[in-house]
Amino acid sequence: MIFKKLALAAVGATLAASALSVAPAQAQENGQFVPGLVYRTGPYAPGGIPWADGFADYVSLLNARDGGINGVPLVYEECDTAYNNDKGVECYEKLKGKGPTGGASVQPLSTGITYALMDRVRADKIPMITSGYGRADASDGAVFEWIFTAPVTYWAGADAIVQHIEAQEKSLKGKKIALVYHDSAFGKEPIKTLQALAEKDGFKLDLFPVPHPGLEQKATWLKIGRQLKPDWVIMWGWGVMNSTAIKEAAAVGFPMNKFVGVWWSGSEVDVRPAGMDAKGYLAAQFHGAGANYKVHEDILKNLYEKGKGASDRDKVGDILYNRGLISAVLMAEGIRTAMTKYGNKPMTGEQIRWGLENLKLDDAALDKLGLKGLMAPLQLSCKDHEGGGKVMIQQWSGAAWTPVSDWITPRRDGFLTEMYKESAAQYAKEKNITPRTCN
Amino acid sequence: MLYREAGQFKTSYAADQQIFPILQDRVGIAVIAAIALGVLPLVATEYLTTTILIPFLVMSIAAIGLNILTGYAGQLSLGTGGFMATGAFAAYKLSTAFPDLNIVFVFLGSGVITAFVGVLFGIPSLRIKGFYLAVATLAAQFFLLWLFNKVPWFTNYSSSGVISAPPRAIFGDIMVTGSSAHYTAKYLFLLVFVGFLALAAKNLTRCHLGRAWMAIRDMDIAAEIIGIKPLQTKLSAFAISSFYCGIAGAAWAFIYTGSVEPLAFSIEISFKVLFMVIIGGLGSILGSFLGAGFMVLLPVILTNAPHILGLNIPVDMISHLEYMIFGALIIFFLIVEPHGLARLWQIGKEKLRLWPFPY
Numbered sequence: 001m002i003f004k005k006l007a008l009a010a011v012g013a014t015l016a017a018s019a020l021s022v023a024p025a026q027a028q029e030n031g032q033f034v035p036g037l038v039y040r041t042g043p044y045a046p047g048g049i050p051w052a053d054g055f056a057d058y059v060s061l062l063n064a065r066d067g068g069i070n071g072v073p074l075v076y077e078e079c080d081t082a083y084n085n086d087k088g089v090e091c092y093e094k095l096k097g098k099g100p101t102g103g104a105s106v107q108p109l110s111t112g113i114t115y116a117l118m119d120r121v122r123a124d125k126i127p128m129i130t131s132g133y134g135r136a137d138a139s140d141g142a143v144f145e146w147i148f149t150a151p152v153t154y155w156a157g158a159d160a161i162v163q164h165i166e167a168q169e170k171s172l173k174g175k176k177i178a179l180v181y182h183d184s185a186f187g188k189e190p191i192k193t194l195q196a197l198a199e200k201d202g203f204k205l206d207l208f209p210v211p212h213p214g215l216e217q218k219a220t221w222l223k224i225g226r227q228l229k230p231d232w233v234i235m236w237g238w239g240v241m242n243s244t245a246i247k248e249a250a251a252v253g254f255p256m257n258k259f260v261g262v263w264w265s266g267s268e269v270d271v272r273p274a275g276m277d278a279k280g281y282l283a284a285q286f287h288g289a290g291a292n293y294k295v296h297e298d299i300l301k302n303l304y305e306k307g308k309g310a311s312d313r314d315k316v317g318d319i320l321y322n323r324g325l326i327s328a329v330l331m332a333e334g335i336r337t338a339m340t341k342y343g344n345k346p347m348t349g350e351q352i353r354w355g356l357e358n359l360k361l362d363d364a365a366l367d368k369l370g371l372k373g374l375m376a377p378l379q380l381s382c383k384d385h386e387g388g389g390k391v392m393i394q395q396w397s398g399a400a401w402t403p404v405s406d407w408i409t410p411r412r413d414g415f416l417t418e419m420y421k422e423s424a425a426q427y428a429k430e431k432n433i434t435p436r437t438c439n
Numbered sequence: 440m441l442y443r444e445a446g447q448f449k450t451s452y453a454a455d456q457q458i459f460p461i462l463q464d465r466v467g468i469a470v471i472a473a474i475a476l477g478v479l480p481l482v483a484t485e486y487l488t489t490t491i492l493i494p495f496l497v498m499s500i501a502a503i504g505l506n507i508l509t510g511y512a513g514q515l516s517l518g519t520g521g522f523m524a525t526g527a528f529a530a531y532k533l534s535t536a537f538p539d540l541n542i543v544f545v546f547l548g549s550g551v552i553t554a555f556v557g558v559l560f561g562i563p564s565l566r567i568k569g570f571y572l573a574v575a576t577l578a579a580q581f582f583l584l585w586l587f588n589k590v591p592w593f594t595n596y597s598s599s600g601v602i603s604a605p606p607r608a609i610f611g612d613i614m615v616t617g618s619s620a621h622y623t624a625k626y627l628f629l630l631v632f633v634g635f636l637a638l639a640a641k642n643l644t645r646c647h648l649g650r651a652w653m654a655i656r657d658m659d660i661a662a663e664i665i666g667i668k669p670l671q672t673k674l675s676a677f678a679i680s681s682f683y684c685g686i687a688g689a690a691w692a693f694i695y696t697g698s699v700e701p702l703a704f705s706i707e708i709s710f711k712v713l714f715m716v717i718i719g720g721l722g723s724i725l726g727s728f729l730g731a732g733f734m735v736l737l738p739v740i741l742t743n744a745p746h747i748l749g750l751n752i753p754v755d756m757i758s759h760l761e762y763m764i765f766g767a768l769i770i771f772f773l774i775v776e777p778h779g780l781a782r783l784w785q786i787g788k789e790k791l792r793l794w795p796f797p798y
Contacts, residue, residue: 040755049755080742080754085703089696090490090739097486115601115698119618135599183588185599185700192598209588212702423598430535430595431617432606 031068031075032335032346033099034059037091037108042082043213044239046269047320051109052078053311054324057299060310062332064302069336070344075099081113088113089120096124101346105129105331105356111186114147119431121146126349127334127356131327132157132263132286136189137423139386141357142435144424146349148356150330151378151389152286154262155419156410158190158234160391161260161284162197163408165232173202178224180217180245181236183209190236190262193419206230214241217248225252235261242270246278256280260393267319271396279398284391287326287375289401291317294370295325319401326375333369334359357382376407382438386420388412442792458641475630480623488622489695495735496629497690502715502727503640504683509713510722511644512676513656514564515572518557518579519684519712524704525553525583526685527692528593531602534693535595542607542615542693546632549689550682556583557681564673568659580709587701603698616693625694632690636683641724643679652676653722684712718772720781729780733772737765 036055039048059076068074077098079091088108096103105127108114114134121128122145129148130138136153138144152160166172179194181187191207198205206228208220214237224230233254235245242265249259257280261270266283274281291300296317303309304316315321331352338347338355347355361369361378376390390407410416428435447462449455459465483492501523508514530549533540540548560579564572587593587600594602606617614620615628643649651672654662663669692699711734719730741761745752752760776783790797 038754040753041758045755078754080758082758085696085699086494090742093486093490094743111599112700112702115599115603115700116696119603119697123618184702185601188599212705430605431603 031073032104034074034076035095035103035106036076036078037081037088037106038078039081039083041080044083047239050315050318050320051324054321055328056310057303058325058328060303061299065298069332070339072344072346083110085112085116089116092117096126101348104335104352107327127353129330137420140420140424141383141385142438143428143433148385150380150387152391153386154189155193155416157262157284157391158193159410160408161234164393164405175203176230177203178206178208178230178233180208180233182238182241183211187236210241215244217244221248221252225254233259235265237265243273246274246281250277276398278396281396283394285394286389286391287322288373289319293374298370356380442788480627485622488626491739492626493695495731496633497687497695498731498735499633499728500636501684501687501712502731503724504680505712506716506727508676508680509716511649512652516576517573517709518560518576520704520706520708521580521583522553522557522681522684523688524587524701525556526688527699528587530689530693534605542609546686546689550685553685554678554682557677558674561674561677565670580706584701601698601700604693629690629694637724718779720779723781726779726781
């Protein structure tokens with residue numbers, strides 16, 4: 001009897017093992033280790049999966065097409081954070097020391113995890129790239145030595161959205177703008193900028209916090225649609241909150257072409273569930289949409305035609321896929337720049353920080369990478385960790401995202417940079433950090 | 440055989456009333472303490488310390504706190520997350536307002552503040568009982584988080600609503616919070632704190648106050664008749680439980696994550712601590728540790744197991760497997776032993792006493 005059970009268990013275990021263990025992770029001793037803090041599960045998985053696929057595909061592309069960066073292969077390992085801060089910390093601690101030189105850079109794709117890792121990356125000397133999320137004042141490289149906000153921050157995004165509204169309305173004086181935001185660290189980021197702009201440009205700002213996860217917005221939208229009747233609505237949402245807001249906005253008859261979401265509220269997964277109601281909805285982006293760029297051609301040819309892609313073929317070129325791809329580009333180009341100084345071997349975190357601070361992606365460089373038109377040129381420095389990225393407004397046509405504006409340059413000089421500096425100085429004081437001098 | 444106390448005579452009241460009356464238990468505790476204090480700091484890697492040991496200790500404090508309230512005094516509470524948040528924000532306000540205040544007093548102070556808040560939310564317990572009280576304490580959970588989110592004073596007007604622990608030292612220049620703190624220093628500091636708090640809790644439950652709690656838990660009318668005042672007893676349980684939860688919240692923010700937003704103390708934390716208490720064993724200090732260990736360690740082991748076994752499973756599959764196995768194990772343990780892991784240990788001890796000659 002016992003023997004029978006044991007035999008059955010053994011057979012079961014063998015079957016399970018053979019099904020699961022196709023190939024044990026190849027440990028490449030002399031590669032550059034790239035940690036991937038992704039979320040393919042949890043409440044925000046619909047947004048996390050395409051981002052992770054884009055990131056993974058670009059890393060695979062570099063390995064498959066070029067044999068890595070300057071001959072140094074990239075060893076990529078993912079860890080699932082489920083958008084949970086504790087798990088994010090656990091993943092970071094698990095991956096940071098792997099490979100010959102430790103993790104190249106971390107990109108947690110969560111403002112909460114960014115905050116939780118901020119102190120740790122400083123202690124561990126690993127650069128953290130937070131493209132389009134995280135703490136905006138981290139653009140001040142003198143205080144936040146290890147954090148890079150390239151290409152844009154939330155504050156820059158808020159400014160660009162207001163610039164777009166101003167261009168449509170001619171003057172903002174006396175206009176009413178409502179901000180519908182996820183009531184968390186992420187959603188609160190643009191408030192300060194918008195309040196400063198409201199004072200400067202003379203529009204009235206109304207705040208509408210939406211509690212996590214954002215499924216209950218009826219009261220919010222009744223108030224917006226029936227009582228307040230603002231001229232424009234700006235949304236800082238993520239996950240299921242976005243499509244709910246679009247549906248509720250349509251239900252109260254708010255015009256979609258006066259409704260602008262931040263880049264996390266402007267992907268296909270946000271508008272598709274709302275159906276045709278979402279037609280005309282606007283979103284700010286720091287990169288293009290679609291798979292019509294050279295880099296996508298390479299990805300399709302080198303990965304998908306050989307069955308090695310991380311995603312489905314028709315998802316390549318989705319907004320969030322492209323964002324993951326760009327995030328991987330920033331890291332890879334940081335490593336490549338670092339190699340020009342330190343030689344073609346796996347780089348340490350400190351060397352990669354140097355690389356990122358000297359990263360220059362002009363039109364020629366972007367063209368060479370097959371990214372021309374997908375993103376705006378960038379140049380980072382010791383002082384400026386944001387790099388002068390630009391924002392464009394895109395509109396959902398019902399089937400695809402099409403740009404309705406040129407690249408908008410956020411007003412950094414004399415406005416945002418000052419705010420970054422002031423906020424960063426306060427952080428430095430709280431944390432007893434002596435800002436370094438950048439020359 | 441192993442646990443036979445034959446021959447251990449007690450000749451004084453003190454010996455009769457000690458926490459661990461059996462020699463074997465005392466030796467066991469001494470060994471555990473020696474390992475925790477002497478061996479683990481030397482051998483534990485940074486990963487082990489920061490992602491397993493520290494959260495385990497923090498959650499143990501919270502579990503002891505809830506166990507006092509739910510396990511000993513019988514008042515079901517779902518406000519643990521809110522009380523932990525209170526502790527975290529109180530500690531933040533205290534340490535930023537008084538930068539020279541020693542971190543030990545910051546933690547104790549945040550516990551005291553949370554105790555007051557706990558008493559406030561414990562008042563309804565005089566009129567409502569059982570599941571209805573759970574709903575009333577739920578109000579604490581949501582109200583407190585809303586408050587910390589809404590009033591910028593609590594976060595020192597941080598634009599994002601996130602607080603981050605300022606670097607603080609103990610004994611001159613040994614940093615225990617902030618990024619420059621060494622993980623071993625953090626661990627030892629927390630361990631000493633947990634040791635004192637656990638000892639205090641154990642003794643509290645053995646003194647007249649603990650007996651009054653248990654009397655109220657077992658039958659409140661009978662307890663009232665024999666002269667136990669329900670007002671003082673229930674509110675003291677709320678106060679002391681919240682004191683522990685407050686310190687746990689402060690330790691979570693200052694030692695474990697280093698920065699938190701109110702969302703980190705959501706209702707999920709409240710449930711998690713409640714599960715720890717139920718799985719560990721209601722009305723048992725040991726159970727609080729076992730429950731915290733179960734809830735903190737198992738997910739980490741489950742996520743890392745496929746890798747250790749050399750299986751190449753996609754990360755999303757690992758996460759899903761973790762949920763499934765974890766859920767199945769909770770059900771399994773509750774079916775095998777509804778009184779929790781502490782009861783399992785007790786049964787094990789009784790078996791060991793007779794071993795190897797059971798009759």
